[in-house]
Every structure is written in C-alpha cells, then in structure tokens.
Amino acid sequence: MAEQTDLLILGGGTGGYVAAIRAAQKGLDVTIVEKHKLGGTCLHKGCIPTKALLRSAEVFDTIKDAATFGIDDVTNMTVNFGKIQERKQSIIDQLHTGVQGLCKKNKIRVLEGEGAILGPSIFSPVSGAVAVTFTDKSKEEEIIVPKNVIIATGSTPRSLPNLPLDEKNILSSDGMLELEELPKSIAIVGGGVIGVEWASLLNSLGVEVTIIEFLDRLLINESATISRELKKSLEKRGIKVLVKSKVEKATINKKDITVEIEGQDALNVEKVMVAIGRTPNVDGFGLQNTSVKYDQKGIEVNEFYQTTESHIYAIGDCIDTLQLAHVAMKEGELAVSHILEETVEPLNYVNVPRGVYTNPEVASVGYVKENVPADKKVKVGTFNFAGNGKALVYGGDGGVVEVIRDVDTDDLLGVSIIGPHATDLISEASTAIYLDASPIEIGEAIHPHPTLSEAIQEAALDTYGKAIHK
Numbered sequence: 001m002a003e004q005t006d007l008l009i010l011g012g013g014t015g016g017y018v019a020a021i022r023a024a025q026k027g028l029d030v031t032i033v034e035k036h037k038l039g040g041t042c043l044h045k046g047c048i049p050t051k052a053l054l055r056s057a058e059v060f061d062t063i064k065d066a067a068t069f070g071i072d073d074v075t076n077m078t079v080n081f082g083k084i085q086e087r088k089q090s091i092i093d094q095l096h097t098g099v100q101g102l103c104k105k106n107k108i109r110v111l112e113g114e115g116a117i118l119g120p121s122i123f124s125p126v127s128g129a130v131a132v133t134f135t136d137k138s139k140e141e142e143i144i145v146p147k148n149v150i151i152a153t154g155s156t157p158r159s160l161p162n163l164p165l166d167e168k169n170i171l172s173s174d175g176m177l178e179l180e181e182l183p184k185s186i187a188i189v190g191g192g193v194i195g196v197e198w199a200s201l202l203n204s205l206g207v208e209v210t211i212i213e214f215l216d217r218l219l220i221n222e223s224a225t226i227s228r229e230l231k232k233s234l235e236k237r238g239i240k241v242l243v244k245s246k247v248e249k250a251t252i253n254k255k256d257i258t259v260e261i262e263g264q265d266a267l268n269v270e271k272v273m274v275a276i277g278r279t280p281n282v283d284g285f286g287l288q289n290t291s292v293k294y295d296q297k298g299i300e301v302n303e304f305y306q307t308t309e310s311h312i313y314a315i316g317d318c319i320d321t322l323q324l325a326h327v328a329m330k331e332g333e334l335a336v337s338h339i340l341e342e343t344v345e346p347l348n349y350v351n352v353p354r355g356v357y358t359n360p361e362v363a364s365v366g367y368v369k370e371n372v373p374a375d376k377k378v379k380v381g382t383f384n385f386a387g388n389g390k391a392l393v394y395g396g397d398g399g400v401v402e403v404i405r406d407v408d409t410d411d412l413l414g415v416s417i418i419g420p421h422a423t424d425l426i427s428e429a430s431t432a433i434y435l436d437a438s439p440i441e442i443g444e445a446i447h448p449h450p451t452l453s454e455a456i457q458e459a460a461l462d463t464y465g466k467a468i469h470k
C-alpha cells in the first residue's frame with residue numbers, strides 16, 4: 001500500500017529541510033527522504049565544520065600574536081588537533097539535534113533511507129512516486145506518492161583523472177574533515193573558496209601549504225583587487241601560491257607524494273587536497289525514469305525551480321546556480337511558494353551575498369568591478385581598513401572595502417570587502433541592495449563609532465568623493 005503526501009523532499013540538506021519547514025508552516029503534509037543525516041553537506045561536511053576549524057585557527061593566530069596586545073609570556077602553546085576536531089563535532093551534533101527537533105516540531109515525516117523516483121506506474125499515472133529503501137534494513141521498502149516533489153540531492157566533490165581521490169593521500173574536502181592528525185605539508189589544488197579556506201586554516205595550525213591554481217588568480221569570481229590582496233596576505237603568512245599552474249600528476253611514494261606541475265619544479269608533500277569544485281548529484285536516484293531534463297551541470301529548472309515535469313521541482317546544489325547554503329535555502333522557499341501558487345519574485349543571483357572565511361575574510365554582494373555590464377557608467381569608492389579605528393583596535397589594519405555606484409541611476413551595484421569580519425559586514429550591503437538603497441543613503445545613515453561598518457559608510461561616500469577620513 002502506497003502512502004500519500006502533499007510534498008516529498010528528496011534530500012534533507014540545507015535546501016531540503018528549510019523547504020520542508022516552510023511548507024509545513026504553510027499547512028502542507030511534508031515527507032523528507034534523507035539517506036545520510038538531516039542538515040546535509042553544509043552541516044556535516046561544509047559550512048559548519050570548516051568554520052569551526054577556522055575559528056580554532058583564529059584563536060591560535062590571536063594567541064601567537066598576543067605580545068602585540070601587551071600579553072607577554074604566552075609560551076608552550078600546542079595545537080591539539082584531536083580536541084579541535086572534537087569541538088567541531090560537538091557543534092555539528094548540537095545543530096543536528098536542533099534540525100531534527102525543528103522537523104519534529106513542524107510535524108514533518110522524516111524517512112531515513114535512500115529515495116528513488118519512479119516513472120508512471122501502478123502507484124501513480126505520472127512520474128514522481130518515490131521508492132524508499134530504509135537505512136534500517138529490517139524495514140520494508142515503502143512507496144510514497146506525493147502531489148509534488150522537490151529534489152534537493154546536493155553535490156559531491158569533483159576529482160581530476162590525474163588526481164584520483166583515495167581520501168587517504170589525495171583528499172577531497174570530505175576526506176580532509178576526517179583527518180586525525182595534521183600533515184606536515186600539503187598541496188591544495190584549486191584556489192577557489194574551499195581551497196583558500198583550507199589553506200588559511202592549515203597554515204594557521206602550522207602546516208606548510210602550497211596552493212596550485214590553474215587560472216591567473218585566486219577567487220576568480222571576486223574583484224581582482226580583492227584577489228590580489230588575499231594572495232598578498234596569504235603569502236605574507238607563508239603560504240606558497242602558484243597561479244597559472246597546471247598539475248600534471250601526483251605520484252604516491254612511500255613517505256610522501258610528488259606533485260608534478262607543468263613547466264615548474266615538482267613538489268614533495270605529505271598530502272594533496274583536490275578543491276576544484278563540486279558536481280551536482282543527478283545520477284542514481286531514478287531521474288532517467290522521468291522526463292526531467294538534466295546533464296552533468298545539473299537538473300534543468302525554470303525560474304520557479306520547476307523541472308520539465310511541472311510537479312517535480314529541483315533546488316540547491318543539484319541545479320546549475322550558485323552552490324551556497326543560503327541560495328539552497330532561498331530556492332527551497334521560493335519553490336514552496338510556487339507550489340502554493342503564491343506570487344514569486346524570481347531570485348536575482350547577482351545580489352546573493354558571498355563569503356570566504358579565510359584570515360582575512362572576503363565577502364561581496366552584487367557586481368564586482370570586472371563583471372559590471374559594459375553599458376553602465378560607474379564610480380568605485382574605496383576605503384582601507386588602515387583608516388578605521390576599530391580595525392586597528394581589533395589588531396588588523398589590512399583590507400579594503402570597494403563600493404560600486406551607478407553614476408546615471410545612483411544605484412548601489414555592488415560591495416566587496418576584504419578584512420576583519422567581512423562575512424558579517426556584507427549583510428549591511430546586501431540589505432541595502434535588497435531595499436534599493438543608494439550609496440548616499442548608506443553614507444548618510446549613522447553608523448556607530450568605532451565599528452568596522454564605518455569602512456562601508458566611508459567607501460559609499462567615496463563614490464561621491466565625500467569620504468571623511470580619506
């Protein structure tokens with residue numbers, strides 16, 4: 001006997017569980033099928049664990065720098081990586097319990113097992129019924145027949161044919177999180193967000209780090225100035241950054257790994273991390289039984305996240321949009337609104353805030369200088385954190401804010417930041433863009449003193465040549 005439900009969500013990661021809660025709040029009967037753990041990549045293998053590790057690295061950096069703050073004799077410091085990992089896990093566990101509690105509170109049925117979408121069958125004349133194979137093997141397979149489906153199956157680390165992942169010597173970000181001991185040295189292939197975050201944290205904890213990036217700069221989607229500042233800052237900390245460099249192969253020796261790079265000397269390192277992006281999960285759960293279109297870039301959807309079968313939606317990392325947790329959450333909420341026939345304003349992906357949790361942090365929203373449409377006349381205002389009192393008090397004077405103003409419309413087109421707490425600061429800019437505020441409104445709004453946010457105010461004023469402290 002098949003069970004009926006209003007909405008079945010395949011995958012209980014960030015996008016999936018948020019969509020489920022929103023749908024349940026709006027009165028739908030919701031079922032989640034999750035084969036691993038509620039919370040998905042972000043909670044168990046992504047955002048939260050990496051930020052927990054980065055926080056330990058930041059504490060260590062601060063203590064190393066204690067003498068600068070007048071705290072002498074901080075000696076005999078050691079990194080206890082086991083304890084760092086334990087702290088990380090306890091944060092994950094606490095949040096995981098929280099997500100489970102939220103699903104329970106919202107009366108969401110959570111089925112622990114693997115779901116596979118069926119084509120038209122005796123259970124339903126249209127595709128979209130889902131067969132669930134339970135993790136608990138003593139339970140019999142169940143068929144759920146939903147009115148609507150949201151696919152939120154996420155993504156998996158991408159590998160390179162010449163660098164096959166074994167998660168022991170050559171690791172993805174998943175394998176890195178399982179390390180029991182820190183390596184002495186590592187080559188990180190890929191200078192995108194995940195690569196630079198790991199580089200920053202491992203360097204802080206004493207690992208010798210080399211980043212190998214194929215393109216001509218780190219964080220290719222950020223402003224070139226910010227990329228340059230980040231590279232300078234990572235190099236100052238002792239990280240070796242090789243750009244325009246192509247890894248040819250890695251040979252695992254008895255005691256180390258030889259990494260061969262085209263036209264350059266080979267490197268010998270203890271571990272290699274491959275951080276070259278993530279592939280959408282589109283295979284292995286029955287899409288071929290439906291007429292949903294998909295390829296290796298992801299599941300094809302319209303602006304309301306409907307696939308080519310209009311009652312089947314797809315959101316998050318498994319579609320070809322920005323692979324970010326807050327994007328997956330928003331897409332989930334919008335898909336639910338569309339299912340409920342509410343008015344939906346499609347998401348403007350340019351205005352999604354982006355954060356990189358390196359030391360120093362990087363964040364941006366809207367356009368960066370390099371991708372402003374050619375027909376727009378812009379003025380870029382800047383402000384260095386060296387002129388910001390709170391940044392000096394905090395102990396970091398590096399970094400800059402860039403604000404882009406449309407000269408004809410006075411619109412705020414984008415803000416990029418490298419510096420302390422950039423990932424928190426960017427929310428002001430994100431809200432300002434959402435509310436259609438102009439840079440002069442940011443400049444005229446009172447910002448408390450001394451705060452790092454004054455750097456955004458000053459950069460906004462600088463787009464009119466009116467910064468006070470510049």
Ligand code: FAD
Pocket residue numbers: 010011012013014015016033034035036037038039040041042043045046047048050113114115116152153154155173194281284285315316317318323324325326327328
């Ligand atoms: P996921 O969270 O991956 O969830 C998919 C879920 O589907 C999984 O739980 C999986 O088990 C389940 N599933 C798949 N197939 C099936 C099936 N057949 N049956 C049942 N269940 C299934 N984003 C940020 O915004 N900020 C960050 O700081 C950040 N840091 C990151 C750091 C790292 C190292 C990584 C890897 C990612 C990071 N991300 C970050 C990205 C973020 O984790 C993803 O964008 C987000 O998790 C996507 O959510 P999702 O719901 O689409 O997929």
